[in-house]
Amino acid sequence: MCVTDRLDNEPFTSEDVWTLRALAVPSALALGRERALVQAENFAMTAAIDPASGAFNRRHFHVRLERGAAAIEAHNLSLAFLMIDIDDFKQGQRLSTVISRATKCDRSVAEILRRSVRARSRARFGGEEFGDHHARRCCRRAAAVADAFANTIEVYRPADQAMADLRLTASIGLAVSTGRCRRAN
Secondary structure, eight states, X not given: OOXXXXXXXXXXXXXXXXXXXXXXXXXXXXXXXXXXXXXXXXXXHHHHBXXXXXXXXXXXXXXXXXXXXXXXXXXXXXXXXXXXXXXXXXXXXXXXXXXXXXXXXXXXHHHHHHHHSOGGGEEEEETTEEEEEEETOOHHHHXXXXXXXXXXXXHOOOSOGGXXXXXXXXXXXXXXXXXXXXXXX
């Protein structure tokens, strides 16, 4: 709101000031409420996202997994869980190089995983470890997801020239519950 002059070019009166305050207070409250909502959303996102990789963090992953487990059990569905570890990434490197490369690697692996699976099912567990879970995945289908991810990691080449020599492989553990499985189309 911008107030410059009265239409009759007279000075503002006490009544004018009270009117402006009456208009300004609800506006200020609305703006404060909007700021608080944006800040709350940012805090919620920060609490769920791993800053190094941009993937969900371990705590958020466990919350999602626990919520889904009850529904999976109630409907006798299967659940596939993949644990992904980037092999020998830190071996034989100086600490400063490790930290820089690990951060770039974490972001790259998280991006590859994001493109490969549903966004809400994957998370960074720490270091170069990532987890993923899927309802209604049979062992064969879950193994195919694991193989595809491992192959994608192997052919990955970073765009950053400082990391051009980086070659990644992944070890992937797979566990599948014994519930009913949806048939592949």
